[in-house]
Amino acid sequence: MINLNGNLVKEENANLSVYNRGFAYGDSVFETIRVINGKIMFWEDHYFRLMSSMRIMRMEIPASFSPEFLEEEILDLIESNNLRSSPARVKFAVYREEGGYYTPATREIGYTIITEELENSFYLLNEASYEVELFKDHYINSGILSSIKSNNRAVNVLGSIFANENGYKNCLILNENKNVVEALNGNLFLVTERSIKTPPVSDGALNGITRKQLLKIIKEMPEYQLEETSISPFELQKADELFITNVVVGIQPITKYRKKEYSTKVGGELLSKLNVKARLG
Structure with a gap:
């Protein structure tokens, strides 16, 4: 129905x-x-x-x-x-x-x-191979229209076709300033030592629901420094972890970008806390 x-x-x-x-x-x-x-x-x-x-x-x-x-x-x-x-x-x-x-x-x-x-009631950490690449054929614009979920998703559709044709699980999207904004189907987080970064909504990132929950969770973890800041493509290969967030999968770790392979430790830790938050409402 x-x-x-x-x-x-x-x-x-x-x-x-x-x-x-x-x-x-x-x-x-x-x-x-x-x-x-x-x-x-x-x-x-x-x-x-x-x-x-x-x-x-x-x-x-x-x-x-x-x-x-x-x-x-x-x-x-x-x-x-x-x-x-x-x-x-x-x-x-x-x-x-x-x-x-x-x-x-x-x-x-x-x-x-x-x-x-859906298959699972709560989020499970998928640690299988998950390789991504930059999608550079088209860009999204920074600003408020990119932050909402509208039917205007041509970049996401074309990026998904590019990923499928080239054997990638996903792609990362750039804005007109050549900053990394998000993945095709969710927000992006970057972990370097004790720093966790995510692109700001003003860069064109979706105002994601799971993103919002994780921002609250990370702010309550004194061992990590949270930054909502622009991310250059050059930072990707310097990171320890990259992961994507959305309401369907929760947290999807990225295991490889070009020659760099990533761990999933922080993503797994945050996913456990996200499941607790989901249970509590």
Whole structure:
């Protein structure tokens, strides 16, 4: 079942118009959410990021879009798809209603919610070979639009094709200033001795939910110095560890970039703390 504008419909009946603005212009934002046994992980953060994204895109936020209403919409769909006792991935997409060209005819919105079962209830550390490379064919722009989850993801799509064609697990994306911003599917963290760095949102990094949780965790660990700062490609091979974060995998260690191989110790330590935080809500 799929939630289409508040109605539960079968997948084969969940149709969108060819004039849908999410399709026609990328006029859409979305949240990827992890649900464990009927509990939405970090729901408050997801909700406020969705509201912020809609405001940035100048969408009309319905009066009904309270945290309680949207949470119920998600959990009703989870129940309908028999995922109440299973880990699940949820995509909540909001699009502006059709009409107009670049200038919308309306600011009112529609939405869809889809679900997919996941294998594991909590995050597991994947230490298998995970080699990455820089994607330099195209850049993302620094600024607020790059920090939201919108349908404008051409760089991520092309980077994923490049990675697939060249045998890499992932790629790291640069901004117009040639700073490393993030991976194709998540935020980037760099560990050098007792220093942990991550690119700032102002560089074009996604305002990631897992990133936000890790920033809180690291700030409570006096043995590490946390920096939100621009990262040059030259720093990558000097690091002890690199890892990627998103709400689906939690923390994905990078094991190799060019000739440099990395450990996974700090990533594993942080993943344990992230699982505890997820259990506590």
